[in-house]
Amino acid sequence: MKNITGLIAFFLFLTFGLQAQNPVKWEFEIKQLGGNEYNLIFHAKIQEGWAVYSQHVGEDGPIPTSFEFEAGDHFTQVGKVAESGHKKEGFDKVFKMNITKFIEDGIFTQRVKVTDFSKPITGYLTFMTCNDKTCMPPTDVDFSFSPQPAKQAPVEVKKEKTKPSSKSAPQAAPAEKKKKTTQKETQPKTTKRTKTVEKASAPVPTTPIPSTSKQDNKLPVQWTWTSKKVNDTEYDIIFKATIDDGWYLYSQTVGEDGPLPTVFTFDEENAKTQGLAKESDNLETKFDKVFGMKVSKFKHDATFTQRVTVKD
Numbered sequence: 001m002k003n004i005t006g007l008i009a010f011f012l013f014l015t016f017g018l019q020a021q022n023p024v025k026w027e028f029e030i031k032q033l034g035g036n037e038y039n040l041i042f043h044a045k046i047q048e049g050w051a052v053y054s055q056h057v058g059e060d061g062p063i064p065t066s067f068e069f070e071a072g073d074h075f076t077q078v079g080k081v082a083e084s085g086h087k088k089e090g091f092d093k094v095f096k097m098n099i100t101k102f103i104e105d106g107i108f109t110q111r112v113k114v115t116d117f118s119k120p121i122t123g124y125l126t127f128m129t130c131n132d133k134t135c136m137p138p139t140d141v142d143f144s145f146s147p148q149p150a151k152q153a154p155v156e157v158k159k160e161k162t163k164p165s166s167k168s169a170p171q172a173a174p175a176e177k178k179k180k181t182t183q184k185e186t187q188p189k190t191t192k193r194t195k196t197v198e199k200a201s202a203p204v205p206t207t208p209i210p211s212t213s214k215q216d217n218k219l220p221v222q223w224t225w226t227s228k229k230v231n232d233t234e235y236d237i238i239f240k241a242t243i244d245d246g247w248y249l250y251s252q253t254v255g256e257d258g259p260l261p262t263v264f265t266f267d268e269e270n271a272k273t274q275g276l277a278k279e280s281d282n283l284e285t286k287f288d289k290v291f292g293m294k295v296s297k298f299k300h301d302a303t304f305t306q307r308v309t310v311k312d
Contacts, residue, residue: 022246023047024129026141036115037078038147042067042108042125044085049131054083054100055108061095063128063138063289067110070123074116082109094130114147121145126289138290139246220244230307239264239277239304251283251296252276252304258291264304270312277306 029041044052044065057064067081085106092099112121121144128138221243228236243249253276254261266273280303288295 023050023131023136024052024127026125026143028143028145030145030147032147032150033111035150037111037113038145040110040112040121040145042081042110042143044102044106044108044127046102046104046106046129048104050129051088051101051103051131052106052127052129054087054102055081057099058097061092061097061099062130062135063126065106065108065125065127066289067108067125068123069110069121072119072121074119075112075114075121078111078113080110082111083107084109093132094135112147117147117149121147137247220247221249233310234274235271235308235310237277237306237308239306241298241302241304243298243300243302245300248297248299249302251279251298254295255291255293258288258293258295259297262302262304264306266306266308271308271310274307274309277304279304 023046025045027043027045029043031039031041033039046052053062053064055064055066069077083102083106085102086104087100087106088103089100090098092101108125114121122142124140124142126138126140129136221241223239223241225237225239228238230236241249250259250261252261252263264277280298280301282300282302283296283298285294285296287293288297
């Protein structure tokens with residue numbers, strides 16, 4: 001069922017997903033609760049007409065919003081991620097079922113207890129957004145929180161009426177003052193910065209390759225191609241794909257129930273291909289939530305090199 005749902009979603013994205021870009025912006029904030037406990041706040045700001053889905057949707061519905069924290073002994077999660085914001089529940093025309101979703105804004109809050117402030121709390125969230133006609137593909141957004149220990153209040157030193165002995169409170173006052181000064185000097189300069197705004201990773205720079213490619217510039221993947229002579233009868237045909245941030249291009253070899261693979265079809269009347277095109281080394285193979293299986297895909301850029309024997 002998951003694979004079928006993934007394929008339906010995939011074709012929905014293929015048909016409609018190219019019409020809009022970035023209708024959702026994420027902002028992150030840390031709020032101290034007391035002691036070593038903090039709220040990690042994920043705030044989705046959603047364009048009018050679009051929706052982000054709850055963590056809890058039906059099996060045949062959209063991809064739910066989810067949060068994956070990188071494990072570590074420097075913090076523990078307290079409870080589950082709580083939801084708030086402009087929540088709407090009811091029948092959804094796109095998926096034809098009752099769905100819980102957020103419009104305009106959605107707020108997700110995870111409470112944590114920090115045991116080591118020297119390490120950041122990192123991970124990624126996954127979300128999908130749709131309007132009445134269009135669905136964007138599920139998108140992963142990396143996050144990183146760096147909680148800072150709370151500032152301690154100054155220690156009040158009471159003056160004794162009698163002459164203090166060597167163990168009296170005034171005798172200890174200089175040490176207390178020195179401790180406070182040391183704490184201030186060692187406090188990280190980033191203490192006041194408690195809000196981190198998502199910054200999308202820039203696509204890997206690529207060298208333009210001359211080609212006769214004529215494409216729609218609104219597409220999230222742009223192609224260029226060129227040829228390189230190997231010897232008198234053999235050439236390498238090099239295809240270069242530049243992929244917008246948040247989008248993926250799939251390998252030539254994927255599972256039976258996976259996405260549509262990248263395919264190169266040659267008219268072999270004048271040239272014969274030698275096996276499959278060679279793929280660049282930045283291929284990633286990992287579990288894909290849309291298709292419910294491991295999938296090989298590229299992000300940012302991909303290069304395919306097809307060797308051919310020229311007949312004429």
